[in-house]
Amino acid sequence: MEDAETVDAHGRLVTPGLVDAHTHLVFGGWRQNELGIKLHGASYLEILAQGGGILSTVKATRSAGEETLYEKAKAALDEMLRLGVTTVEAKSGYGLDLETELKQLRVIQSLQKTHPMDIAATFLGAHAIPEEYREDREGYLRLLCEEMIPAVAEQKLATFCDVFCETGVFSVEESRRILETGKKYGLIPKIHADEIDAIGGSQLAAEVNAISAEHLIVCPPEGIEAMAKQGTVACCLPMTSFYLGSTFAPARDMIRAGVAVAMASDFNPGSCPSLNLQFVINLGALKYRLTPEEALTAVTLNAAASIGMADKVGSLEPGKQGDLVLWNAPDLDYICYRVGSNLAETVVKKGRLV
Ligand code: NIG
Numbered sequence: 169m170e171d172a173e174t175v176d177a178h179g180r181l182v183t184p185g186l187v188d189a190h191t192h193l194v195f196g197g198w199r200q201n202e203l204g205i206k207l208h209g210a211s212y213l214e215i216l217a218q219g220g221g222i223l224s225t226v227k228a229t230r231s232a233g234e235e236t237l238y239e240k241a242k243a244a245l246d247e248m249l250r251l252g253v254t255t256v257e258a259k260s261g262y263g264l265d266l267e268t269e270l271k272q273l274r275v276i277q278s279l280q281k282t283h284p285m286d287i288a289a290t291f292l293g294a295h296a297i298p299e300e301y302r303e304d305r306e307g308y309l310r311l312l313c314e315e316m317i318p319a320v321a322e323q324k325l326a327t328f329c330d331v332f333c334e335t336g337v338f339s340v341e342e343s344r345r346i347l348e349t350g351k352k353y354g355l356i357p358k359i360h361a362d363e364i365d366a367i368g369g370s371q372l373a374a375e376v377n378a379i380s381a382e383h384l385i386v387c388p389p390e391g392i393e394a395m396a397k398q399g400t401v402a403c404c405l406p407m408t409s410f411y412l413g414s415t416f417a418p419a420r421d422m423i424r425a426g427v428a429v430a431m432a433s434d435f436n437p438g439s440c441p442s443l444n445l446q447f448v449i450n451l452g453a454l455k456y457r458l459t460p461e462e463a464l465t466a467v468t469l470n471a472a473a474s475i476g477m478a479d480k481v482g483s484l485e486p487g488k489q490g491d492l493v494l495w496n497a498p499d500l501d502y503i504c505y506r507v508g509s510n511l512a513e514t515v516v517k518k519g520r521l522v
Pocket residue numbers: 192221222225332360363408434436437438439440
């Protein structure tokens with residue numbers, strides 16, 4: 169190409185652009201006030217049960233204007249690009265009513281049109297039971313299945329449908345009902361599974377043929393086996409373990425069993441207020457004990473597979489998009505080993521410097 173720009177890599181490392189396959193990108197406010205509550209010993213689920221946690225972000229997101237949410241999410245995407253991320257998945261789930269869920273998804277849709285980042289959209293109306301339905305779970309389930317999912321599908325605002333399958337949030341039966349309804353409307357299932365309690369989320373992921381199960385901190389051997397058999401991608405989120413002070417997902421056991429392991433940030437205002445996928449790579453190596461090659465594959469090709477984009481992004485090969493990162497690093501070991509600096513030097517998206 170005549171107007172092409174040449175970049176000399178000076179012998180340094182070049183990788184595919186990173187793929188962040190699990191983020192809660194669009195939300196109002198932050199929750200720094202919960203840090204003190206946490207340090208006084210309250211658990212994540214206790215804070216949620218008291219109307220804080222996700223529900224406090226729901227209040228902030230409902231009251232935020234679409235433009236404000238757009239600007240805030242855009243700033244996050246800009247920061248991700250600077251860190252070497254060229255594709256993300258983004259979930260709704262802080263509206264928990266039809267109007268606000270659609271508002272969040274429209275923000276994602278606008279960003280898909282205006283931002284260089286590739287963005288896969290996920291409907292997560294089943295992120296919590298909103299306060300106004302606290303005494304009427306069935307009412308909220310019906311709202312999800314009879315109004316929200318059909319509207320999201322009809323307006324083509326999401327590719328995936330996700331559920332927070334967890335003690336005190338959505339049971340396995342409720343999650344199955346929501347994901348099966350999503351499937352009827354053409355939405356591909358994803359599940360927040362085995363994050364805090366192993367109530368059967370990873371097995372359900374395999375049963376409904378979800379493209380991925382996410383979190384999996386306490387994933388039991390039966391869950392690993394079921395995912396291996398079904399080809400479900402395990403999307404592990406080590407910064408969330410770090411931030412919640414919990415154990416780390418059994419990623420080595422998954423790899424041994426033949427499960428494709430992806431890693432993502434889980435960027436959200438509660439359990440992981442960081443979007444730094446480079447730190448995810450560090451934790452993958454140090455806590456999951458992944459090899460540098462496994463850690464890179466987890467945030468590139470396997471992450472792309474977990475959002476159905478492995479035909480376009482996630483590796484450098486003919487026919488795929490020219491998404492790549494030139495690192496201020498001599499080799500892969502170095503980016504697993506150095507912690508806390510931004511080592512992405514030059515980021516190329518669809519063949520263009522960004
Ligand atoms: O993936 N687990 C559920 N959802 C998010 C947390 C959302 C929040 O705390 O605001 C997660 O960790």
